[in-house]
Amino acid sequence: MATLSPLLKQATPVLAERGEGVYLYDTEGRRHLDFTAGIGVTSTGHCHPRVVEAAQKQVGTLIHGQYTTVMHEPLLRLTEALGEVLPEGLDSLFYLNSGSEAVEASIRLARHATGRQNIVVFHGSFHGRTMGAAALTTAGTKFRAGIGPLMPGAAIAPFPQAYRYGWSEEEATRFALRELDYLLVTASPASDTAAFVVEPVLGEGGYIPAPPAFLEGLRERADRHGILLIVDEVQTGFGRTGRFWGHEHAAARPDVLITAKGLASGFPLSAIAAPTALMEKARPGSQGGTYGGNAVACAAALATLRVVQDEDLVGNSARQGARLNDGLRKVAADHPVIGDVRGLGLMQAAEFTTPGGEPDAETAQRAHKAATERGLLLLTCGAYGNVVRMIPPLIVTEAQIEDALGLWSAAVTDAVR
Secondary structure, eight states: OOOOOOTOSSOOOOOOOEEBBEEEEEOOOOEEEESSSSTTTTTTOTTTTHHHHHHHHHHTTTTTOOOOTTOHHHHHHHHHHTTTTTOOOOOEEESSSHHHHHHHHHHHHHHHHOOOOOOEEEEEEEEEEHHHHTTOOOOGGGTTSOSSSOOOTEEEOOOOOOHHHHSOHHHHHHHHHHHHHTTTTTTOOOGGGGEEEOOSTTHHHTSSEOOHHHHHHHHHHHHHOHHHOEEETTTTTTTTTTSSSGGGGTOOOOOOEEEGGGGGGGGEEEEEEEHHHHTTSSSSOOOSSSSSHHHHHHHHHHHHHHHHHHHHHHHHHHHHHHHHHHHHHHHHOTTTTTEEEEEEEEEEEEEEEESSOOBHHHHHHHHHHHHHHHEEEEESSSSSEEEEEEETTTTTHHHHHHHHHHHHHHHHHHHHH
8 A cells, every 4th residue: 555755744734625715625624724825836726717717628628738849829828928027038938847947947047058157045045855956945954954965066145134133134135245245256256156046035944035135236246247147936926925026126137037836826837037048048958848838737827827917916915915914013012922024925924933032943833733723724934943924825805814813813822821
């Protein structure tokens, strides 16, 4: 009898039977308010009727049209539609299945295009679990321990984690940029550095937004040294932060953009976007894959994009995210064990700390468990597991935000008793 790997640990004990909007229903019929969205994937909610209709229609006509063998209409229509929302100049797309694959493709492109080897990433980053992506991931040792040697050429610089350092955002930004400059004259010479890879908001690293001045500082240094700026929008893209792309909170245009997760409302699809002139520098045969750009996934992604646009889900993310952040701060004010609340749009988190300011993973885990028991599904993150994050679908309503905040307040009260 086969079983799942014992390493696949569930964040909650829920056995989901169906999903509808912001809710998951288990096999016993209990309804759960899903503020995990499949780790930021079900951006239009569970089983949005327009996404379901598009996928069902496509399944009946063409499921798999391998895109280096034949071309298909869903891929072409999606590419045209993404051109409406991608940053200006990023007019060439390459499709894959997962965020990790897209990260690896961006590294390959950067090395081909620049003729340089080194990739600079930042403390707390999460870029995936495959061998190249894991070498760029510093959100926790569990993602990279025991599998070395990892891909060479990865250099790690500080991320401006103001709360962790105990500084203002401005101080943390100045420090991070100064240390990056030092890195470029010590461990990773600018002339050997192909790219900076950065998340607009650290995901697994603790839901820490990058200050606009930091992203703008990266852009300036990239331009000065001939380095590419790769923005990993796997979790922040498609409206999650209250802007269509997370980097749009700053005046810093990427050279390469990575997208996945919310792109297709749960169907496996990812992509990298770059200017055609840059994409042409990839070597022949370096881009491909059996399942990338799957016809059903592309149809679902096109429907997802139209739902995001037609239902103003980016605006809703900004509005409901502000409401969620305000409510989380009110809960924190009543519970000193929550040391910090932060986030952008519908990507919010509460960090648990001891009276001395040390990470308090135990209380965070108790609060997470208590929320689950009350019917609110959440996830933890951060290097110490002391951050509880909220990632509801972008369709979430004011009433559902208030419902979640009430459940969260009660869960935190349970955790500190």
